[in-house]
Amino acid sequence: MDTVVRHSPSTQPGTPDVWGIYEPDTGSIQYLVADPKTSEAALIDVVQDFDPRSGRTQFTSADKVLELAREEKLKIVWVLDTHPHADHFMASHYLKEKLGVPNAIGAKVTDIAELWRGYYHLPESFAPHEDFERLFAEGDSFRIGELDVKVWLSPGHTLGSITYLVGDAAFVHDTFMYPDSGTARADFPGGSASELWDSLQRILSLPDATRLFNGHDYCKDGREPMWEATVAEHKAKNIHLSGDISKEQYLELREERDATLALPDRMLHALQVNLRAGQLPEPEADGHRYLKIPLNRF
Template sequence: MKNIVRYSPSTGSGSPDVWGIYEADTGSIQYIVADPQTREAALVDVVQNFDPHSAKTDFSSADQVLALAKENNLKITWVLDTHPHADHLMASWYLKEQTKAPNAIGEKVCEIAELWSDYYNLPNTFEPTTDFDYLFKEGDSFKIGELEVNVWLSPGHTLGSITYIVGDAAFVHDTFMYPDSGTSRADFPGGSSKDLWNSLQRILALPENTRLFVGHDYGKGGRDPQWEATVAQHKASNIHLAGSVSEAAYREQRDERDATLALPDRMLHALQVNLRAGKLPEPEADGHRYFKIPANRF
C-alpha cells in the first residue's frame, strides 16, 4: 500500500510548495519542498524501509517520493536530512545516486558519529565528511531554485539536529509533534530537554503564519496522521507548551515522560547506517552485510 500523501501549496511569493509523504511503519513524514517558479525541489528526511524482524531493507518509500516528484515535474537539486534518525534508516545515499543531487545534514553529525563509534566499538568507521556533500552549520543558507533556505541548529532531540526554514515553511523534525501530541523526546545520547526547550522557543518566535512541518505523527486517539500546523496553532494548543508554561515545568514533564519510553525498535540498526548517510555496513568476506548491535549498553 502506498504511503499517505498531502499537498500544502505555496501561499505566495517566496513561499514553497510542500508535499508530505507519511511512512506508516515508523510514523515518519518525508517531504518534498519546491520552488513553484523554477520547479526545483529538495527532499527532506526520506525513509529507507527496514523490517526489524528480518533485517531486510528496500527503497519503496524513497521510490514513491521520487515518482511523486516526477509526476509534478520537479527537478531534485538537494537531498536533505535534519539529523541522524533513531527510528528509521535514511535514504540519503540512494537518493543522491538516483538524482545526482548533493546530500546534506548538520555539521554536528561528526560529534554524533564520535559518540556512537564508542557505543558500537567501531573506531574510525563513520566518516560524515565523506558520505555527505555538505555539513551545514548554524546560520548557513542555500537556495532551492530562487527560494532561500536558512539553517538553524535546533538541538535537544539530538545534539546536532537542524531546522530548514524556507519562506513561510519550517521543517522542524523531532522538536515539535502535532499540537495534540506535544513535543519530541530528548533522552537519546547527546539529547537534552534544556536544549530542546530553547530550540522550541526559538521556533515559536517565527512569524505566526509559519507552517511547521514535523518529523513524526502516530495518529493520536485513532485520528488520521497529521503533520502541519502553524506557529499560532502551536502557541494556542500544543499540549506541552500552550499557556504560560515555564522552562522548569516543561523540562520536568519531558524528562518524566522520556524515562518511561523504550528505545525505538530500529534505533540500534539505524544509527550505524544513518551515520553513513544511509549506506549499509560494508560487505564482509562472504559478500554479505551485517549489523553490529551492542548488548547491555542501554
C-alpha cells in the first residue's frame, strides 16, 4: 500500500488544520498539525523507517512528512511524540537536528526508561531528560502559533502516554483505534487495562464534536486506512465502548483480547532506540552500531 495522506481542515477560528500521513509498514499515523492563522505547525509521532530483517534504518517516511509541510508552506516549531513507541522507531532526534526546533514527549518516559534498563540489562543507558528538550507533565501547556495546546496524561497502553489537545482536535495515540477496531492493547510492560479505561473515559468527556486522531490503523476487512472520528462517533460506534458497557466488562474484553496478541515484531528493537528519542546506539570499536535483544524474557 502506498502512503495515504488526508487533510482534516480547521472547523472554526482557534482550531487546527490536521494532516494525517499513513505509514503502511507499521500501520502508524503521523500527524502534521498547523495553526491556519500563522502557518506554524507541529509534527506528532513521525516514523523512522526500520527493516527488522536487514537491520536497515532510513528516514524516507519522515522526509515525506517534511515535504508535505513545505508544500503547505508551514513552519515547524515542535517535534512531538505521545509515548515511546513499541512498533516503530521514532524520528524525533533526526527532526530536531534537521529543523532546529525542540522535541518533546511525556515526563513519565523517565519511568519507562527505568523499566527497560532492567529488561535490556543496560543500567547506565537512556537519559530522556537529555535527549528530549521538553518532558510534558499532566496539565502542561504550550502554543503552536496562536493555538493553545494542553497536555493530558493518558496511561494504559504505556504508563507514560500523553494526549495533545489542540482546539477541537485531540491526538489520542494508542488509546482509541478507529471505531470499527475498538481500543488499543494494554499488556506491554507498565501498561494497564484499568488505567486505559480511565483514559478512554476522560477523552470521551470532551465535547461530542471533538475530532479524535488515533495512532494506528490496520485496515480492518481490507478497507482504506482510517484514523479520524469524533467523540460522538466513538460513543455510538466504538466496538469496545458503545452501549452500556461497564468497566468490569471492558477489562474482561481487553485482557482476553490482549492475551491472544503477539508482541510487535519491532518492539524489542524499538524501545532501546525510542528511549533515546530515535537515536541509534553509539558505534562500537568496529564503527558499527548494534542493538541488544533480551532472550526468553517475554
